[in-house]
Structure formats: C-alpha cells, structure tokens
Amino acid sequence: MIRVLVAKPGLDGHDRGAKVIARALRDAGMEVIYTGLHQTPDQIVEAALSEDVDVLAISILSGAHPTLVPRITALLHENGANDILVLLGGIIPDEDVSLMFDAGVHQVFGPGTDTKDIVDYIKEHVKER
Amino acid sequence: MDAQTLYDGILAGNRRAVARGLTWIDEGGVRGKDLAHRLFAHAGKARVIGITGAPGVGKSTLVNALAINLRRRQNTVGILAVDPSSPFSGGAILGDRIRMQESVDDQGVYMRSLASRGHVGGLSRAAFGAITLLDAAGFGTILVETVGAGQAEVEIMRYAQTVMVVLAPGLGDDIQAIKAGILEIGNVFIVNKSDREGADMTVRSLRGLLSLTPESGEWSPPIIKTEADRSVGIDRVVDSIEQHQSYLRQHNLLNDLRYRQAENVLEQSLDDVRKEVEMLSRRESLWKDTVEEILRGKDPSLYARKLFANWLNATPRGE
Structure with a gap:
C-alpha cells in the first residue's frame, strides 16, 4: 500500500489543487494523509515521519517555494528520511525548477498536469521497503 | 531496517522505529505479525481508551483535547485514528490529523492514521497489533479513534479498557440510530458540541436509554457534556477515564481483558x-x-x- 502525505506549507490559503490530487491518488488506490492548510516545515516533516509515508507531495501556490522547500528537504535529510519521494506541485516558475531539483525534489508538476501522470510517476518511483 | 533493529528500537521508544513497525503491522504480512507477536509480551502496561461515535460528532477534535489534557497530567500519549478505505479503489483519505495539529506538535504525543482496508467493525485488521506496538513502546495512554460508527462497530470493546461513546445534538434521531449497538459498550458517554440547541434533550434521552440497558457490575456510565474545540468539559472526561480505570483495577477486570x-x-x-x-x-x-x-x-x-x-x-x- 502506497502512503502519501499531501502538504500545504506556509501562508498559502488555496488547497483546491491539493484536494484534487488527494482524491486522484485515493482513486488510484493509495492512502492519502491530508494535514490541512498553513503547515510549518517542522510539522510537515514530523507528519511524514510519524505516518511513515512513501511520498511527500507538497503544494505551493504562493511563490514561497524557494524558502520553504529547501527547509523541508533539509529536515527530511537530517532525520535520515532519504527514501521518501518528494514531489512539488502548484505555481513553480520554469527558472526555479532546477533550484527545486537541487534542493532534493524528485519531480515538479505544474498546472494542467494530468493526475494520471502523477499516479504513474509515483507507482514507478516509489521504493520497496 | 531489519527486524531485530526495529524490535529493539520500538522497545526503546524510538519514534522512527515505532513508525516503521506500524507500517509492517499495517501491511498485514508475516514480518508484521511476527513483530506484533513478539511485542505482545512487552505490552499490557498502557491504558487503552476507545473513542467511538457517529461521523461528525467531533471525535478527532475530542481526541486532540484529551491528548493535550493528558500531557498536562504527565502522560505520554499514542493516538491511532482509523478512517474508512474506499470500497472501490482500496485507497483512502485520512484527515484526522487536521484536527489534531495542536496535540501532535508535542513530542510526548505520537499520532498515526490507519485506513480500515475493508475491515468491518470500526477498526482496521491491524488495530490490535498497532495498539500492542504503542503499548510496548512505552506510551502511557493510547487513544484509539474508530471510523464514524453506527450500530455494529463494537470491535473496539475487545481492545480498549475504557470505551467512550461520543454523541452530538442536532444530528437527527441519532440516539435512536445507535441504541442497539454502541450504546451498550460505552463506559463513558459524551455529548459533544453541547453549546448547540438540543444538548440537554440528548442527555435526557441518553439517560433514559441507559436506564433500560442491563446493569453491568457496579459501574454506571457517566454522561458528560463537552465542547471539545474550546476544551470545555475535558477535565471531567479525563477524570472519569481515571475513575473507570481504578474501577477496573479494583475489580480485577484488567486481567480479564489481558486474558x-x-x-x-x-x-x-x-x-x-x-x-x-x-x-x-x-x-x-x-x-x-x-x-x-x-x-x-x-x-x-x-x-x-x-x-x-x-x-x-x-x-x-x-x-
């Protein structure tokens, strides 16, 4: 069973996209933990570790990804959780994408992505444990 | 992580080991069963409290408030919250954590969401193994929240020492709906959202129905009004849990449950x-x-x- 944490960090108050993703992943047979809006990086990493998820799907539409995402991936790394697949969705400008990869994000999904592509990506890349 | 490292880590209360051990138990395979069976000998120390009731009565919010109160009383708290799996895809959306943010920010609280995975009875197939693991890991009090339950989800009484049944006013003929099943398993009754109209009416009809159920020993279940989102009435709930626990101890009933x-x-x-x-x-x-x-x-x-x-x-x- 693939377990996914869908996380909304920071002050961004829009979670429609996150909820669409959560439903699509559930309909693909995954267990999705949703923790609601306004999560700090510490809260997100604590939830990911406690729930022992395979995938962390972060949604950010506010433009705060250059500060929030590296903080989250650093905390994951500090806790030895390098086996968690980290996905990023929302509004991520093209010029920031490589920055996100450098921070440890495995894949970035922009607006208009077919949810099936996300499901396929997860099924292909999640690690056995 | 290999089985021995995991086992040692769980007994030492290591959070990562606890989390991974629960994954093993939840997946339902041989390694999870072996782990749960080995841990059973180290369990039996925790107070296991069940929280059940219809969807929307405020179980998760109540669990959050209870966990905060128990922490104030120097307890460490493990929380298991079960949500239903989709009968179509087998997937699930587990949202109990949203209402428990305040309590899970505390390192003395560990919370895990479980999906029912097609299991009927209000829990998941792995629930007992998961309780055993948290118990063996040293959590003093374990709160187990069932899926939104109706008449038949009474499995919690097999594993919890104290069962709390939560109701809320204004959910239609809610007492009527539960009277046959979970009304009989409650050791403590909670009328949550008690600032709402009809709370006293709910308490009265509950009292009427409880007077009809057969007496079980000397314990008569209290009915407590709460507003979990504002922590109103929570002290009384935790007091009643402690009273029920000492009742169980005095009458040697904890040993029966363990048996x-x-x-x-x-x-x-x-x-x-x-x-x-x-x-x-x-x-x-x-x-x-x-x-x-x-x-x-x-x-x-x-x-x-x-x-x-x-x-x-x-x-x-x-x-």
Whole structure:
C-alpha cells in the first residue's frame, strides 16, 4: 500500500489543487494523509515521519517555494528520511525548477498536469521497503 | 531496517522505529505479525481508551483535547485514528490529523492514521497489533479513534479498557440510530458540541436509554457534556477515564481483558496457520489430489488433517 502525505506549507490559503490530487491518488488506490492548510516545515516533516509515508507531495501556490522547500528537504535529510519521494506541485516558475531539483525534489508538476501522470510517476518511483 | 533493529528500537521508544513497525503491522504480512507477536509480551502496561461515535460528532477534535489534557497530567500519549478505505479503489483519505495539529506538535504525543482496508467493525485488521506496538513502546495512554460508527462497530470493546461513546445534538434521531449497538459498550458517554440547541434533550434521552440497558457490575456510565474545540468539559472526561480505570483495577477486570487479548493473539495465530497450510498445499500437487479425493466422496476433514500433517513436517519451527 502506497502512503502519501499531501502538504500545504506556509501562508498559502488555496488547497483546491491539493484536494484534487488527494482524491486522484485515493482513486488510484493509495492512502492519502491530508494535514490541512498553513503547515510549518517542522510539522510537515514530523507528519511524514510519524505516518511513515512513501511520498511527500507538497503544494505551493504562493511563490514561497524557494524558502520553504529547501527547509523541508533539509529536515527530511537530517532525520535520515532519504527514501521518501518528494514531489512539488502548484505555481513553480520554469527558472526555479532546477533550484527545486537541487534542493532534493524528485519531480515538479505544474498546472494542467494530468493526475494520471502523477499516479504513474509515483507507482514507478516509489521504493520497496 | 531489519527486524531485530526495529524490535529493539520500538522497545526503546524510538519514534522512527515505532513508525516503521506500524507500517509492517499495517501491511498485514508475516514480518508484521511476527513483530506484533513478539511485542505482545512487552505490552499490557498502557491504558487503552476507545473513542467511538457517529461521523461528525467531533471525535478527532475530542481526541486532540484529551491528548493535550493528558500531557498536562504527565502522560505520554499514542493516538491511532482509523478512517474508512474506499470500497472501490482500496485507497483512502485520512484527515484526522487536521484536527489534531495542536496535540501532535508535542513530542510526548505520537499520532498515526490507519485506513480500515475493508475491515468491518470500526477498526482496521491491524488495530490490535498497532495498539500492542504503542503499548510496548512505552506510551502511557493510547487513544484509539474508530471510523464514524453506527450500530455494529463494537470491535473496539475487545481492545480498549475504557470505551467512550461520543454523541452530538442536532444530528437527527441519532440516539435512536445507535441504541442497539454502541450504546451498550460505552463506559463513558459524551455529548459533544453541547453549546448547540438540543444538548440537554440528548442527555435526557441518553439517560433514559441507559436506564433500560442491563446493569453491568457496579459501574454506571457517566454522561458528560463537552465542547471539545474550546476544551470545555475535558477535565471531567479525563477524570472519569481515571475513575473507570481504578474501577477496573479494583475489580480485577484488567486481567480479564489481558486474558481475552492473549486469546485473540492465539486466534490470530491459528488463522495464520490455517492460511499457511492452504498456501503450502496449493503450491504442491497435494491440493489438487485432495480435491479429487473429495470429489470421489472421501471425508474432507480426514484430508484436512493430512494437509495439516504435511505442513507440520515441512515447517520445523524453533521452540
């Protein structure tokens, strides 16, 4: 069973996209933990570790990804959780994408992505444990 | 993580080991069962509290408020919250954590969301193993929140020492809906959202129904009004949990529960043996041959014994 944490960090108050993703992943047979809006990086990493998820799907539409995402991936790394697949969705400008990869994000999904592509990506890349 | 590292880590209360161990138990395979069975000997110290009731009565918010109160009383708290799996895809959206943010920010609280995975009864198949693990890891109090429950989800009474049934006013004829089932398993009744109209009416009809249920010993279940989102009434709830726990201790009922749990572990192991016998037989031509014999009119129970004997020979297990 693939377990996914869908996380909304920071002050961004829009979670429609996150909820669409959560439903699509559930309909693909995954267990999705949703923790609601306004999560700090510490809260997100604590939830990911406690729930022992395979995938962390972060949604950010506010433009705060250059500060929030590296903080989250650093905390994951500090806790030895390098086996968690980290996905990023929302509004991520093209010029920031490589920055996100450098921070440890495995894949970035922009607006208009077919949810099936996300499901396929997860099924292909999640690690056995 | 290998099984021994995991086992040692759980007994030391290491959070990563606890989290991974729960994954093993939740997946329902051999490694998870072995882990849960080994941990059983280290469990039996925690207070296990069940929280059940219809969807929307505020169970998660109540669990959050209880966890904060218990922390103030120097308890460490483990939380298991079960949500339903989709019968179509097998997936689930687990949202109990949203309402528990305040309590899970505390390192003395560990919270885990479980999906029911098609299991009926209000819990998940792995629930008892998960309780055993948190108990063995040293959490003093374990709060188990069932899926939104109605009449038949009474499984929680097999595993929890104290069962709390939560109701809310204004959910239609809610008491009517639960009277046959979960009303009889409650040790403490909570009327949550008690600032709403109809709260006193709910308390009165609850009291009326409880007077009709057969007396179970000397414990008469209290009815407590709460507003969990503002922590109103929570002190009284935790007090009543403690009173019920000392009642159980005084009457030696905790030992009875522990005995029933050991029985449950044995039952599960027996089920596993049955499955292993079948799997092994199916791998060999023995299965097909046996079916042929039964088609010819032979005694199936005799052949079931043969399958069992074959399994016994094939799997020498350490004493």
